Amino acid sequence: MVRNNSFLKEIDFTKEELNDLIDLGLKFKELKKARIPHKYLEGLNIALIFEKASTRTRSAFTVAGQDLGMNVTYLGSGEIQLGKKESVIDTAKVLGSMFDGIEYRGFKQEDVEALAEYSGVPVWNGLTDTWHPTQMIADFMTLKEHFGKLEGLTIAYIGDGRNNMANSLLVTSAILGVNVKIIAPADLQPEAEIVAIAEQYNNGAELTITDDVAAVKGVDMLYTDVWVSMGEEVDFKERIDLLLPYQINADLLAKAENPNLVVMHCLPAFHDLNTEIGKEIYETYGLAELEITDEVFQEHSSTIFQEAENRMHSIKAIMYQSLKSL
Template identity: 35%
Template sequence: MFALRKSLTCTLRTFYVRNFRACAAAQSAVSLKDRSFLTLKDFNPDEIKHILWVSADLKKRIKHEGQYLPLLQGKSIAMIFEKRSTRTRMSTETGFALLGGHPCFLTPQDIHLGVNESTKDTARVLAGFADVVLARVNSHSTLEELTNEAPIPIINGLSDLYHPIQILADLLTLQEHYGSLSGLTVTWIGDGNNVLHSLMMSLAKLNVNLRVATPKGYEPDSQVLKEARRLSKQYGTELFLTSDPVEAARGSNVLVTDTWVSMGQEEEKKQRLRDFHGYQITMETGSVASPDWTFLHCLPRKAEEVNDEVFYSPRSLVFPEAENRKWTIMGLMVSLMTDYTPKSPPLKI
């Protein structure tokens, strides 16, 4: 019996060591240098895991160990903002500077993108000044044109179709909290918007289930939904859509929402508030979720979306989530601009 137990222990140890080494080798082999980052649709599971690994490694080495890592020394980033944002601007500026680079913030008044100068010409001009461009734009087509014309990486800081850098922060936050992403169930309660679209393009690849509740008429984009269904089938995860928030929340580990009235939709506010009645996330919503449920919101938050009891509760991860915007944008920029290999073990995603 002792010999059998010893043999089994050795076999299991060998299995875990081999799998750990295989995981580390797979993630180390990933190279994203010189790629653009417009949507998580374009990135496979190992590539998403690699970005999260680099992000966690930088956070550990810089924040917790006090190391100085000028990985982007001598580099510049052009930051185009057609829409203003606290978190996107601060995370990118402070993160790029912390890595030794120089950020340059550009508003519509600074460059008149597509108005005083064509997007095509702007892309080519910026490519001569900067090493990477982050653009927070109204139309996703603007990003596509920048990518087609600029021979440097373009990062989507937000568009009407996707918000992928937000999802990187969400994923790292959940990884830190739960220790693993695989097998989690995330519930989205709210508008079928760009944040939801980016969740739909990424969660299945990490073995995360997605349940969605949107009011009728506010469903996600049909083409995004079609691709999400394909991904769900490919990776064997659940994708469930309903108009009932409680039904969507049932058994979920994570409840997520966002603004009901995005920038540019102010004239629709009264109608939207009526249409989203009953979609506020409360402790009652959480009562049908998993006992370990947590809450995410990309901010800024309005009280009608989630009440104070949830938002300021220990279940709320919104402020670690906001901070992780910095570490994940840093991890992304380092991944797109260098051949950096993390020093810490790969995440057990």
Template identity: 35%
Template sequence: MRHFLTLADYTKEEILEILELASQIKKETKNKEFKEYMPKQTLGMIFEKSSTRTRVSFETGIYQLGGVGLFLSSNDIQLGRGEPLSDTSRVISSMVDMVMIRTFGHEKIEEFTKYSKVPVINGLTTEYHPVQLMADYMTIQEAGLDKDLVVAYVGDGNNLAHSWLNLCAKLGFELRIATPKGYEVNSNILDRALEMAKLSGAKISIGNDPKVAVQGSTVVTTDTWVSMGQEDEKEQRLKDFDGYIVDQNMMSLAQSNAIFLHCLPAYRGYEVSEEVMEGSQSLIFEEAENRLHAQKGVMVWLDRKRNS
């Protein structure tokens, strides 16, 4: 049985297979052909972190596949009152067909998966955000930029940056990450990505100058500077990230056909300017919609692997 916890667990062929399936399902959805790939199946959705896109995309996605989603806030289930993860996992996975978890430390989802009887999907942890990267790459494919791809990630070395490292290392494109000093990516995750990159031919560069990263790139992407749980650091972070805003001057350094991506929510005037957000190079809302389609691809693929 397969789970979807990090992209490092998948081969290039598997990632592209899931994306091809997602694209097929998207075409069917656009034609109002809602094929019941997962009839009467139940997706348990455990949320320890609040969400807009993750909840709506998974709940809508499983419904369109013929199933139903159960929203399980940690405030409403026994997990939030101290029940061990191992107990919660064994109980919930005995009643549902698949589980999606959006939580804090990655070790929590690993613990849940250890005891689960059904496939588990990582909806976000502090260390990784793999479902977002599936939507991002799907958007890149649709824009016709997946060949000779050069991605510039500007901002915090967080879970999104870590997932970009994993995707790059598996698919073999060029990734340039620019973070302020003190906000670099996790060194262990970087080292593992560099090892995987030797096999795929991926090029990974890490630095502190966003202009160097963006120069000649085909995709420019960023994330919020102040994520959930970091609100008390906001004032210091805004100072530390001065000069890292993706504005029109920054975008002008990229190739003329480059696109801008952001996982949202975005804070205009901080990590990205209003002009870039609403400009012709921005595909952020296409990217957001692709969360729905990419995640349907992940769910159907996992279900097929379980039943094959």
């Protein structure tokens, strides 16, 4: 573990360390289900910085911190001076003098790295434009629950292959030795720098980058994410037209030819018209479903919401591992 036991990006950890966090998350899940108290970090204080809106990450860090006995303070983007009237470095020094740990969910990876460097306390990356490492522990924890193992699995991410989820899945799979395919249009495939990182830290995984949807054949898991990330400015119609052939639907599942296939999504998902944005998209473009159809979403909803719940258990493991020696 590096930088005062911070959790900033996947490559800061070995295969063994990531597997330990996955297994620890499973143990914390057992304690939670059995209603066994585990206030192992009682009396500590943590701050949650959110420059980007959140449902799962905020809820997971809040409940996980409280279950571990910690006092949790939420600091929204409109409530603090981070990057506006006060630099990230100055903010880090102030918060580090008051809190025992800091979560950051925002835009720049450099900002979470600076918080870790100058705060003097563990910092956890709740999401940046480049990486989403806490999601990875939950995702591979979910896979291990389903298949009983990670070795020998092949997973595929399909859609926008340049976002933080695709980056993290590619690199984390490589570290863990899990075969991974990033299936995306040529213009939306991972940057060469990300692919190089995955190759550098690869522990025997087969890494595939392709624009051919037929590559889903034989995979154990299909993963997708929204087609436009938070804060991204693009021609939405152009993006939709480019990615519609990469939608997870019944035809794509048939191409996988695997009756034991699971589908995962980090949420939120645009699979129906039950959101304001979903209705706006339908009124503008005539599409009721985007990256995943409602039929497939409902069929695999138990896994998708299991994955969402596992955010809490995995984050609990991450924070405990960081703070247990205090």
